[in-house]
Amino acid sequence: MSSTLRYLHHPASQPCRAVQQFLLEIEVPFEEEIIDIMSGINELQDFKDSHNPTGQVPILIDGDFTVWESAAIAFYLNEKFNAPSNWFGANAEQRARIQQYLHWHSTTLRRGAGAFFYSNFAECIWGKRDYSKEIEKGHMVLRESMGILEGWLSKTEYVCGDEISFADLQGVHEFVSHKAGRVISDSQWAEFPNVKRWFDMLTARPHAKTVSATIIEVGKIRARGELIPMTRKTSLAKGTEVVGSGTLGIPYFETA
Numbered sequence: 341m342s343s344t345l346r347y348l349h350h351p352a353s354q355p356c357r358a359v360q361q362f363l364l365e366i367e368v369p370f371e372e373e374i375i376d377i378m379s380g381i382n383e384l385q386d387f388k389d390s391h392n393p394t395g396q397v398p399i400l401i402d403g404d405f406t407v408w409e410s411a412a413i414a415f416y417l418n419e420k421f422n423a424p425s426n427w428f429g430a431n432a433e434q435r436a437r438i439q440q441y442l443h444w445h446s447t448t449l450r451r452g453a454g455a456f457f458y459s460n461f462a463e464c465i466w467g468k469r470d471y472s473k474e475i476e477k478g479h480m481v482l483r484e485s486m487g488i489l490e491g492w493l494s495k496t497e498y499v500c501g502d503e504i505s506f507a508d509l510q511g512v513h514e515f516v517s518h519k520a521g522r523v524i525s526d527s528q529w530a531e532f533p534n535v536k537r538w539f540d541m542l543t544a545r546p547h548a549k550t551v552s553a554t555i556i557e558v559g560k561i562r563a564r565g566e567l568i569p570m571t572r573k574t575s576l577a578k579g580t581e582v583v584g585s586g587t588l589g590i591p592y593f594e595t596a
């Protein structure tokens with residue numbers, strides 16, 4: 341007997357959007373539950389005990405089975421619903437390429453999210469402060485990552501070959517936030533023409549547009565100088581700070 345999948349997520353989150361788009365692309369029905377990470381409800385011990393010890397989203401619940409970490413969720417969906425082979429690879433080499441991307445992604449491009457978080461959300465949590473070191477760190481990681489992506493994308497249409505895979509979704513949603521938050525200037529984009537070509541191609545997909553609508557709106561609000569209401573006092577991009585122990589949920593500015 342199959343139960344309805346529960347997908348716990350937040351539309352401002354890059355890995356959440358990647359998985360949500362994957363669910364839509366492979367046409368798997370799900371019930372969505374938005375977890376208000378702007379309030380920090382996800383950091384409550386109850387939430388961690390029942391859903392994810394890291395307190396992060398996305399999370400997938402399939403009956404008695406709960407899985408978190410976006411790449412693992414997508415892998416599970418791919419296996420369980422026998423998704424078309426382009427998404428996770430048709431043979432050992434393609435599967436390895438996609439895994440290679442996903443591991444690379446989580447330690448590089450994903451870390452560049454600090455450039456978005458500290459230029460768009462930090463002020464909403466801690467007020468106006470000097471976030472330049474964190475923003476600079478994010479930009480450094482982002483620039484290095486874009487260089488690697490440019491190399492891949494100069495040879496193939498998509499990051500892992502000539503067909504779209506989950507790697508593309510994982511990658512492109514980092515850039516959707518950067519674009520929404522005006523993180524990457526036109527001159528930076530011009531240095532990486534293949535990344536730009538790929539970004540434009542991926543974001544033209546109807547499901548990419550659906551899952552990105554909220555963050556684009558959030559970007560417009562911030563561009564007007566208005567704040568997004570956030571009642572939490574901790575970082576929601578843990579691990580991207582320069583000083584502090586964000587992974588323990590300790591507010592950076594009180595521990596620095």
Ligand SMILES: N[C@@H](CCC(=O)N[C@@H](CS)C(=O)NCC(=O)O)C(=O)O
Pocket residue numbers: 352353354355356377380382383395396397398408409410411446575576577578
């Ligand atoms: N490696 C994780 C990262 C998940 C992640 O960074 N989630 C963020 C949103 S983008 C989150 O839940 N932040 C809330 C918090 O840390 O309190 C994945 O790919 O699923």
